[in-house]
Amino acid sequence: MRPTDVVQTRSPGRVVLLLCLLLAALGLSLFSASPADADTVGGDLPYQFVGNVQNNQKPLADVEITVQGNGYKATAKTDEKGQWKIGVPTKAAYKVTLDEDTLPKGVVVVKGGATTTAEFGLTNTKAVNFFLGKGERVTTDFFSQLFGRIVNGLQFGLMLALAAIGLSLIFGTTGLSNFAHSEMITFGALMTLTFSSILGWPLWIGIIIALVLSACLGWSMDAVIWKPLRRKGVGLVQMMIVSIGLSLAIRYVFQYFYGGATRQLPGATLPSTIRFGAVALSWVDIASMIISLVVLGGVAYFLLRTRIGKATRAVSDNPSLAAASGIDVDRVIRIVWVLGGALAGLSGILYAYYRPGVSWDMGFQILLLVFAAVTLGGLGTAFGALVGSLVVGLFVELTTLWLPSDLKYVGALVVLILVLLFRPQGILGRKERIG
């Protein structure tokens, strides 16, 4: 076990956001024209990392930045404007580290960690910035950390569950392992970004429009692609590969229109001011958990109590028998796609606040975790997906107590393989489904 980690406690209302990563987008950032008086190391090298270290809009001088990778290492200190510039010999990925010991007292890196991996886009300059904020580097005892991780894990798990239930319902009713589900997740976040950040409409309107559009996306995916393919009698493995091609195509369509940058939704960087013992949460975190719980409750009510919901479970159980008892299977599948689209869109929006940030491949980053959740719970069982998601969410967060954070998804994926070894039908699955 590693010694207790560094955890920040943030003072109310003061956490300051450093620069947005908007700039990284097409490289045409402010920094391409950044002044030459930034503290420069290796200025004659062809590729340049640049940055601006600020806290509360005040530049911080004498902060050490180290760039390392490809057998090259260089360190620069920020000047009185908080700027730094480090040249590197090759166009490749480098690790950029901010030495937290050189920050003034009471200032820490609050999001994303003090080390990031940066890679050049199309230009020879790349802006690297750190999210600084007020806080203290205090060590908390193991149980407070554990409690904090559990809360984060629940939040992440509930968010995963929204996506996983849709995926599981689609799998249950049509047998399709839908790899394009990740793009439905991204779509919700991108639409919120479009309406609330780019067009500047109020957030709640943006979210509602995004959810409606996500539902429409689900509907049209079924109407345009999957229903004709079912009619044509295309096999399940074939459909799965079609969904992989679809996922690839849509993902790069997103990148085509939105670029490769990570952008923030309004309010994504609210301070974590609400404290429960050792756990600090922001309003967005709490709202995210409440929304997830309410929506999951609604889905449970829909599945258990309404006629359509019962029909859905019937189709999931045995489509031919359901059709024979007068259920319109195609209509049920259509509804499942609409529901799955909206749920995936919602989980995408919540994920954009959890990460935080919206990017073209954000859904694809968690697709495997969603699949792991569905498989863990038992393929095709809606409530299994919920249980599986919570397990995966908790596991991802709890393993960071022992594993470095860049390995946090590994734990969840290893658990997936182990569960299949000992209980292949999943936690809530039934044995006959796996044969």
Added chain:
Amino acid sequence: MIDWGAIFSNAAQELISPTTAAYALAALGLAIHFGYTGLLNFGQAGFMALGAYGYAISTLTFHFPVWAAVLVGVGASVVFALILGIPTLRLRADYLAIVTIAAAEILRLLFTTNTFDSVTGSATGLQGYKGGFAALNPFTFEGTVGFGPWQYNAYDWWIRLVGWIVVILAAVFTWLIMRAPWGRVIKGIREDEDAVRALGKNVYSYKMQSLILGGVFGTLAGMIFVLPRAVVPANYQTSLTFFIYAILLLGGAATILGPIVGSMVFWVLLSFFSGFIARAVAAGWLPFMSQVQAGQLRFILVGVAIMLIVIFRPQGILGNKKELAFVK
């Protein structure tokens, strides 16, 4: 104006490039898994990563000779196949798909993490492992030699020669075992697992052998893949597996020549298309598109191509419609 000569010459070079050979070999391994046995392996990128890292790490960290480094990579992929196969080969096909894709991602994350930076080089990867391979080079000429668009130096010819010899040997080997009783059992498993089991064959064991064999092809492909470049973990994302699937489906899943022809067609067309779009954008023919967007079009195209092939010509260019891995 558009430089058509450069576009065609670049596209022609792809025909025999080591990358094409590596993808062809990886696709051949996948043909054994998916085309002949019906196993949905979505972790071919993981096998390739094991080849690349197995070779590079044994050369750089342990200073092994070339043959030992190759053996380390192959051994690692056999172990990996066993780990994947034991929990999943008894289960339904889609479980293997999810587990293999997860396992390949685990490998990539382990190779990317900063924790093992001293061995794996983390996100920046490894280079400087080519000395042993270059020392075996029998070609000694200076400068570039060749004909038409294919002008390369001694090392580049050596990579191409070795790469394609391995591909040809693997293809001949696959052709031989698929005509043998072993191959008939494998194809029987694809068509009807229960029937084969009823004949007293150990289906589980055959599937495992198939998984290992195809995985070893993937591993060798991973080694060929890194000889002309550096080992970078970002190359082994799931999209690599999807590209190999695109090649396999294009050529024909249950064929020997399909993966090779598929890889050549895929890379030549992709190079031609990217070259044309990039130059068309530069020449101002497509004012609504930037250079970055032109680069992304190829991925969109690959995605759409996968969908269309699977829907409208599931047997691929060379395949036989009766022999489809898509039954069930």
